[in-house]
Amino acid sequence: NAGVTQTPKFQVLKTGQSMTLQCAQDMNHEYMSWYRQDPGMGLRLIHYSVGAGITDQGEVPNGYNVSRSTTEDFPLRLLSAAPSQTSVYFCASSYSFTGLIETQYFGPGTRLLVL
Amino acid sequence: ELKVEQNPLFLSMQEGKNYTIYCNYSTTSDRLYWYRQDPGKSLESLFVLLSNGAVKQEGRLMASLDTKARLSTLHITAAVHDLSATYFCAVDDNQGGKLIFGQGTELSVKP
Numbered sequence: 001n002a003g004v005t006q007t008p009k010f011q012v013l014k015t016g017q018s019m020t021l022q023c024a025q026d027m028n029h030e031y032m033s034w035y036r037q038d039p040g041m042g043l044r045l046i047h048y049s050v051g052a053g054i055t056d057q058g059e060v061p062n063g064y065n066v067s068r069s070t071t072e073d074f075p076l077r078l079l080s081a082a083p084s085q086t087s088v089y090f091c092a093s094s095y096s097f098t099g100l101i102e103t104q105y106f107g108p109g110t111r112l113l114v115l
Numbered sequence: 116e117l118k119v120e121q122n123p124l125f126l127s128m129q130e131g132k133n134y135t136i137y138c139n140y141s142t143t144s145d146r147l148y149w150y151r152q153d154p155g156k157s158l159e160s161l162f163v164l165l166s167n168g169a170v171k172q173e174g175r176l177m178a179s180l181d182t183k184a185r186l187s188t189l190h191i192t193a194a195v196h197d198l199s200a201t202y203f204c205a206v207d208d209n210q211g212g213k214l215i216f217g218q219g220t221e222l223s224v225k226p
Contacts (some may be wrong), residue, residue: 031212042203042216043158050212058213090157100146101207101214106158 002026006091006107010067013081013114021110023091031096032074033058033104034066036087043090049074050096081114088112117142117208127181128194128224136220138187138204147187147215149178156161158203161189194224 007022025032031050035058045058049068063085065077074093078085091107118141128134138147149161162171164180164187172176175198177190187204205216 033212033214035216040218042218043205045213046217056212059215092158096212101212102146102213103158103160103163104148104150104158108157 004091004093004105004107005036006089006110007016008110009108010111011113013031013078013101013112015082015114017081019078019081021078021089021112023074023076023089023107024072025074025093025105026072027093027105028071029095030071031101031104032068032091034064034074034076035092036060036085037090037109038087040089046076078112081112083114086112086114117144117206117213117215119204119206119215120218121202121204121220123168124218124220125221126222128191130195130224130226131193133193134171134191136189136191136202136204136222138189138206139226140185140206140219142185142208144182144185144206144209146207148207149187149189150203150205152201152203152219154200161202191222195225196224198222199224214226 006026015071035043047066050052089110092104094104095102147164150158162178167182169180175192180187201219201221205214205220
């Protein structure tokens with residue numbers, strides 16, 4: 001049982017490049033989410049999904065796309081990287097009972113540097 | 116729009132002392148979460164508080180929720196160095212999937 005996995009662990013991009021951050025979970029969780037963590041700002045929700053085929057925007061969705069074609073995978077796409085997207089990105093998953101989120105399990109994070 | 120505020124943001128404690136971290140939020144919510152993050156690491160779930168008056172304890176940490184006051188507390192009893200970490204609260208905004216986090220409280224426990 002690997003829990004929540006994220007790849008890559010670290011990535012350097014040039015401004016304007018695109019890339020996909022991968023997230024996978026093997027716990028059959030309905031709910032998955034992406035956060036970014038910046039110093040002094042806590043975690044901010046980018047996008048989330050309550051099940052396969054269903055996604056929605058969080059607090060800071062601009063510049064990011066997501067899709068959820070399977071229960072296990074929830075990739076985050078950066079369309080055209082900007083220095084402001086330099087951050088640590090965390091993926092999380094949990095059971096969702098009647099729309100309410102249970103204990104969230106976080107992945108190890110991806111550190112992204114945009115030059 | 117739901118806003119979540121923690122205080123203090125930084126806390127330096129001596130071992131053996133007690134202290135409380137506060138988490139205030141601005142709109143009605145059905146549940147509140149506490150997480151711990153060690154430096155350079157991911158987040159670990161500590162507590163999920165489901166209703167008004169909920170109290171949960173694990174070791175030296177005790178969390179409570181007052182939904183009427185829109186306030187949760189994380190109480191630390193007889194702090195030890197191993198509790199040094201950043202603690203986050205997060206609140207469900209009752210819109211079916213949005214968790215809003217506080218800024219975090221960086222706790223340092225010194226001998």
